[in-house]
Amino acid sequence: MGEKVREFLERSKALDDKHAAEVQHKKGKLTARERLKHLLDTGSFAELDAFAELQSKELEAKRRYGDGVVAGYGTISKKPVYVYAQDFSFMGGSMGNTHNEKIAHVMELALKTGCPCIGLFDSGGARIQEGISALEGGGRIFQLNTLSSGIVPQISAILGPCAGIAVYSPALTDFVFMVNKTSYMFITGPDVIKTVTGEAIDFEGLGGASVQNEKSGVAHFMAENEKQCLDMIKILLSYLPQNNLESPPYHSTDIPARETKRLQGIVPEDPKKTYDIKDVIIEIFDKKSFFEVGANYAQNAVIGFARLNGYVVGVVANQPKVLAGCLDINSSDKISRFVRFCDCFNIPLINLVDVTGYLPGTEQEHNGIIRHGAKVLYAYSEATVPKISLVLRKAYGGAYIALVSKGMGFDKVIAWPMAEIAVMGAEQAVSIINKDELSKNPKLKSELSRQYSEKYLNPYSAASLGKIDMIIEPKNTRIAMVKCLEMLLSKREKKPAKKHGNMPL
Amino acid sequence: MEELVVKVDGREYKVFVEETEEGKILVHCGSDVYEVETKKDAETSAIDRLQKRQKISEGATEITAPLPGIIYEIKAKEGARVKQGQSLFILMAMKMENEVTAPKDGVLKDVKVKKNDNVNRGDVLAIIE
Numbered sequence: 001m002g003e004k005v006r007e008f009l010e011r012s013k014a015l016d017d018k019h020a021a022e023v024q025h026k027k028g029k030l031t032a033r034e035r036l037k038h039l040l041d042t043g044s045f046a047e048l049d050a051f052a053e054l055q056s057k058e059l060e061a062k063r064r065y066g067d068g069v070v071a072g073y074g075t076i077s078k079k080p081v082y083v084y085a086q087d088f089s090f091m092g093g094s095m096g097n098t099h100n101e102k103i104a105h106v107m108e109l110a111l112k113t114g115c116p117c118i119g120l121f122d123s124g125g126a127r128i129q130e131g132i133s134a135l136e137g138g139g140r141i142f143q144l145n146t147l148s149s150g151i152v153p154q155i156s157a158i159l160g161p162c163a164g165i166a167v168y169s170p171a172l173t174d175f176v177f178m179v180n181k182t183s184y185m186f187i188t189g190p191d192v193i194k195t196v197t198g199e200a201i202d203f204e205g206l207g208g209a210s211v212q213n214e215k216s217g218v219a220h221f222m223a224e225n226e227k228q229c230l231d232m233i234k235i236l237l238s239y240l241p242q243n244n245l246e247s248p249p250y251h252s253t254d255i256p257a258r259e260t261k262r263l264q265g266i267v268p269e270d271p272k273k274t275y276d277i278k279d280v281i282i283e284i285f286d287k288k289s290f291f292e293v294g295a296n297y298a299q300n301a302v303i304g305f306a307r308l309n310g311y312v313v314g315v316v317a318n319q320p321k322v323l324a325g326c327l328d329i330n331s332s333d334k335i336s337r338f339v340r341f342c343d344c345f346n347i348p349l350i351n352l353v354d355v356t357g358y359l360p361g362t363e364q365e366h367n368g369i370i371r372h373g374a375k376v377l378y379a380y381s382e383a384t385v386p387k388i389s390l391v392l393r394k395a396y397g398g399a400y401i402a403l404v405s406k407g408m409g410f411d412k413v414i415a416w417p418m419a420e421i422a423v424m425g426a427e428q429a430v431s432i433i434n435k436d437e438l439s440k441n442p443k444l445k446s447e448l449s450r451q452y453s454e455k456y457l458n459p460y461s462a463a464s465l466g467k468i469d470m471i472i473e474p475k476n477t478r479i480a481m482v483k484c485l486e487m488l489l490s491k492r493e494k495k496p497a498k499k500h501g502n503m504p505l
Numbered sequence: 506m507e508e509l510v511v512k513v514d515g516r517e518y519k520v521f522v523e524e525t526e527e528g529k530i531l532v533h534c535g536s537d538v539y540e541v542e543t544k545k546d547a548e549t550s551a552i553d554r555l556q557k558r559q560k561i562s563e564g565a566t567e568i569t570a571p572l573p574g575i576i577y578e579i580k581a582k583e584g585a586r587v588k589q590g591q592s593l594f595i596l597m598a599m600k601m602e603n604e605v606t607a608p609k610d611g612v613l614k615d616v617k618v619k620k621n622d623n624v625n626r627g628d629v630l631a632i633i634e
Binding site for chain 1: 507508528571572573597598599600601602603604625626627
């Protein structure tokens with residue numbers, strides 16, 4: 001063996017995980033390399049910039065190959081992905097100059113080659129000792145996150161206590177995964193909060209996985225342990241195309257013409273009774289294909305990926321079981337972001353509608369339901385992917401416009417015979433329309449309501465205007481949806497060119 | 506594969522639960538493998554089930570109105586023992602009969618509303634101890 005090769009092998013020994021393993025395993029965590037090994041196909045990982053080191057003179061003593069992040073590429077289910085994983089055992093995974101450059105390097109490659117980019121975060125944020133240049137590196141990562149948005153899927157997993165750059169970069173990506181009880185996200189930690197506001201709060205209460213999944217909606221998935229988290233990323237990727245120029249992967253597992261007989265039993269004919277929309281989703285879409293996104297946040301709206309006769313679709317559904325399935329601030333945010341993701345990556349949208357509308361009340365109005373609700377309108381209007389809407393029971397007023405209307409560009413609208421498509425419910429409607437009559441004789445209300453219900457609370461008045469394409473029996477729902485989708489897959493819609501729109505935020 | 510610790514007659518067993526591609530649930534215990542049937546939600550994936558966790562808190566818990574609406578029915582009496590998930594109130598809101606369920610096991614105390622009362626989102630309906 002040549003001298004130079006021997007030296008290289010000697011130097012390479014320093015790339016092992018010995019120190020990291022000592023630190024991480026004690027805490028029941030995996031090292032950066034172990035995480036990547038679990039995430040990627042066996043033997044597929046190729047490391048980049050392994051010998052890159054920090055350049056700062058003051059920190060010379062701490063210098064180590066890699067600078068606290070393992071970056072490179074590999075495959076997941078044989079498809080190429082770019083990855084980086086932070087090493088908490090090296091200076092708390094802090095993001096110094098070289099560290100940031102390594103991340104930016106793989107992000108650039110992912111963008112150039114049209115491959116998904118996955119970041120495994122375990123960092124307290126910018127490396128303070130490297131000063132402003134560490135912040136600048138963060139700015140560059142944000143810039144690349146934004147440039148990549150809508151071109152390649154970007155996925156972040158939070159696998160430790162993360163703050164600063166290490167939470168803002170994930171927030172710019174498409175999906176954020178967290179692990180229960182071991183991962184945390186916050187802008188300022190408990191210590192800072194204590195000194196500023198005097199409030200005593202621990203990591204978990206401030207930014208634990210359940211807080212960020214249930215309350216804030218910052219994270220979309222919560223796993224019970226690291227390996228499950230990495231497995232969930234692989235499942236998510238199985239629904240996504242490599243980039244915005246490809247179609248999502250086709251994978252057929254179910255009979256297209258299967259009758260959806262259970263639906264009639266699941267959805268009560270009495271529109272006042274609630275049920276679990278997830279049972280409906282499971283019955284309609286390909287067996288075991290539904291992968292819910294944001295399951296713990298704004299549960300009055302259910303969103304997720306599923307397959308319909310093998311084609312990936314994005315499902316948006318009202319959940320009558322939670323808050324009557326109403327559209328409120330949080331569910332509006334949840335729906336809009338998902339709709340925009342699906343539109344970016346050529347994933348057709350399917351709405352399952354059963355809702356009377358936006359939630360009334362001062363709390364909602366004062367917090368800007370108009371501004372948030374408008375996002376739903378913007379996102380659907382903007383989306384050019386096939387858009388199919390199924391009205392199960394109620395579609396009133398604003399919710400009709402947002403989730404069903406041809407005016408907003410829904411390509412196919414299907415209704416069940418129980419559908420009630422109207423401007424509003426009977427009692428409210430008559431109290432406005434028949435105000436004078438009712439002021440003279442309030443007893444007329446129930447009779448007038450009955451008349452209104454009979455005349456308007458059905459799918460036929462909308463159908464007579466050509467606003468409902470078909471009315472179907474619940475048992476034919478799947479086959480009708482499959483046909484609609486397959487007829488729309490070749491849809492092309494060009495919108496006027498512009499720099500970009502100004503979405504309400 | 507999901508690792509679980511199961512306690513049987515005071516002895517702890519470490520088992521691994523695996524969901525196969527065909528949808529079978531296999532439980533590995535030592536060198537033995539058992540196929541098991543799940544009763545509920547057989548169609549939802551294992552991950553989905555793991556995502557559905559509910560927190561159970563200690564002490565007194567307020568039951569609040571999830572929506573602005575009208576109390577349509579009160580289904581449990583003050584002082585009654587209630588179980589987590591049991592339906593306690595029917596709240597008419599958004600033209601639907603919304604169930605308000607017990608967030609945990611306990612005794613229903615201090616029911617603060619009566620039938621046909623208007624409530625706002627967040628109003629306390631009762632307390633469970």
